[in-house]
Amino acid sequence: MVRIAVAGTGYVGLVAGVCFAEVGHQVTCVDIDENKVNVMRSGVSPIFEAGLEELMQKNYSAGRLNYTTDYQSAYRDADAIFIGVGTPEQPDGSANLSYIATVARQIAESVEKDCLVVVKSTVPVGTNDKVEQFIRDFLVNDVRVEVASNPEFLAQGSAVHDTLHADRIIIGTESKWAQEMLMQIYEPFHLPIVSVNRRSAEMIKYASNDFLALKISYMNDIANLCELVGADIQDVSRGMSFDERIGSKFLNAGIGYGGSCFPKDTKALEYIAKQHGYELKTVKAAIDVNEEQKKILYKKASKRLITLHGLKVAVLGLTFKPGTDDLREAASLENVPLLLEQGADIYAYDPVGAENFARIYPEGKHGRGSITYVDHIEHALDGANVCFIFTEWGEVKAITPEMYKKLMRTPLVYDGRNIHSVAQMQEAGVEYHSIGRKHTSKEGSKELKDNELQYS
Numbered sequence: 001m002v003r004i005a006v007a008g009t010g011y012v013g014l015v016a017g018v019c020f021a022e023v024g025h026q027v028t029c030v031d032i033d034e035n036k037v038n039v040m041r042s043g044v045s046p047i048f049e050a051g052l053e054e055l056m057q058k059n060y061s062a063g064r065l066n067y068t069t070d071y072q073s074a075y076r077d078a079d080a081i082f083i084g085v086g087t088p089e090q091p092d093g094s095a096n097l098s099y100i101a102t103v104a105r106q107i108a109e110s111v112e113k114d115c116l117v118v119v120k121s122t123v124p125v126g127t128n129d130k131v132e133q134f135i136r137d138f139l140v141n142d143v144r145v146e147v148a149s150n151p152e153f154l155a156q157g158s159a160v161h162d163t164l165h166a167d168r169i170i171i172g173t174e175s176k177w178a179q180e181m182l183m184q185i186y187e188p189f190h191l192p193i194v195s196v197n198r199r200s201a202e203m204i205k206y207a208s209n210d211f212l213a214l215k216i217s218y219m220n221d222i223a224n225l226c227e228l229v230g231a232d233i234q235d236v237s238r239g240m241s242f243d244e245r246i247g248s249k250f251l252n253a254g255i256g257y258g259g260s261c262f263p264k265d266t267k268a269l270e271y272i273a274k275q276h277g278y279e280l281k282t283v284k285a286a287i288d289v290n291e292e293q294k295k296i297l298y299k300k301a302s303k304r305l306i307t308l309h310g311l312k313v314a315v316l317g318l319t320f321k322p323g324t325d326d327l328r329e330a331a332s333l334e335n336v337p338l339l340l341e342q343g344a345d346i347y348a349y350d351p352v353g354a355e356n357f358a359r360i361y362p363e364g365k366h367g368r369g370s371i372t373y374v375d376h377i378e379h380a381l382d383g384a385n386v387c388f389i390f391t392e393w394g395e396v397k398a399i400t401p402e403m404y405k406k407l408m409r410t411p412l413v414y415d416g417r418n419i420h421s422v423a424q425m426q427e428a429g430v431e432y433h434s435i436g437r438k439h440t441s442k443e444g445s446k447e448l449k450d451n452e453l454q455y456s
């Protein structure tokens with residue numbers, strides 16, 4: 001058992017802390033927000049994440065997990081302190097390290113015994129060296145403090161599962177002592193451990209995320225070309241996926257990647273490269289393609305319709321992906337303002353993200369348009385002139401073509417996630433536009449000619 005303190009109770013910190021407790025370590029999670037700490041103590045998770053609340057309650061009751069705002073008492077006698085605070089993107093694309101610096105200073109002023117500080121937050125290459133120096137500069141007591149890198153690869157919506165069953169644990173250390181401490185902490189997880197130096201560990205995180213972002217942008221680029229040449233992106237990606245060198249995951253074309261990692265980490269790595277006088281062309285291309293892709297449905301609809309003014313527009317899904325209430329960099333945030341600007345009357349449905357969205361766009365009039373939040377998909381579709389699908393929630397996937405046909409005033413659907421069958425939509429007489437596939441006409445099973453597939 002290792003005595004662990006975790007700084008920050010966001011996705012990374014809280015999930016890590018809970019999972020460390022789950023495998024038997026003694027964990028204290030630190031946050032500056034008193035309310036949040038009280039909420040967590042009462043067994044409620046501040047984030048929507050499958051299975052997290054159960055593990056919080058179980059480990060809190062077992063006495064292995066605690067929450068506090070009193071960082072001094074948490075850091076004082078910890079064997080290891082994990083830093084999981086945010087590194088938000090700054091306007092120039094660089095990572096804001098002020099939260100890390102604040103925690104580093106608090107650690108320096110609190111620790112009373114030798115301890116390993118482990119940075120889980122995604123930070124520019126070389127940051128761990130600086131954090132170590134910073135802590136040593138401000139150390140109050142004569143103790144040994146070392147910094148290690150241990151990047152996090154969890155995805156939102158499956159964070160607990162991803163942590164307990166990770167593909168690999170990356171540890172970046174500069175001494176045997178630090179390496180052994182991290183090995184001991186991760187031993188009960190029984191997962192492959194890749195032990196490298198600190199800078200390589202920092203780089204592995206960016207290189208992995210940016211590679212996945214690149215993969216998605218590449219598929220989106222190919223999807224757009226598929227539409228123009230009359231190929232089907234789903235058939236194309238299926239055909240590609242049998243090649244083990246390519247792999248079968250992250251080949252889904254859509255309306256671009258969102259979330260808290262890919263957009264931020266692609267821009268951060270591009271910025272790091274620039275700082276070193278190097279142009280990272282591949283990552284820049286991924287960013288550019290993604291920015292265009294997020295607006296692709298809106299562009300298609302604008303070409304098809306004279307105006308959106310006064311039309312009832314159903315918006316299905318607001319979050320950047322299903323299984324989370326997170327809206328960061330979601331395609332909905334790009335499209336809803338454009339639709340409102342054009343005077344659309346939006347009826348938005350999202351099973352968990354609507355409340356957060358309403359904080360940004362409160363229900364009611366917005367210029368020429370308006371937004372109303374509905375609890376049932378049917379209410380969004382009922383009498384609608386157009387439907388946009390931004391997130392592939394299970395209940396959205398379950399809509400049948402006949403429902404669009406029956407409920408909508410004009411069955412015109414723009415699907416950014418390719419969740420429906422083109423053939424079935426065509427059969428049902430729904431005009432259906434998706435990504436990288438043929439579109440159908442509302443005349444039903446009429447086969448479209450290739451030249452009708454072009455939209456730009």
Ligand code: UDX
Nearest residue numbers: 152153154155156250251252254257258259261320321
């Ligand atoms: C991602 C990484 O997966 C994770 O390893 C890292 O630690 C943090 O960033 P997350 O942002 O939670 O996790 O979600 P993820 O499931 O990776 O999806 C990111 C975005 O890419 C979503 O908007 C999703 O819709 C999109 N995506 C994903 C695609 O458009 N196509 C795909 O094939 C896969």
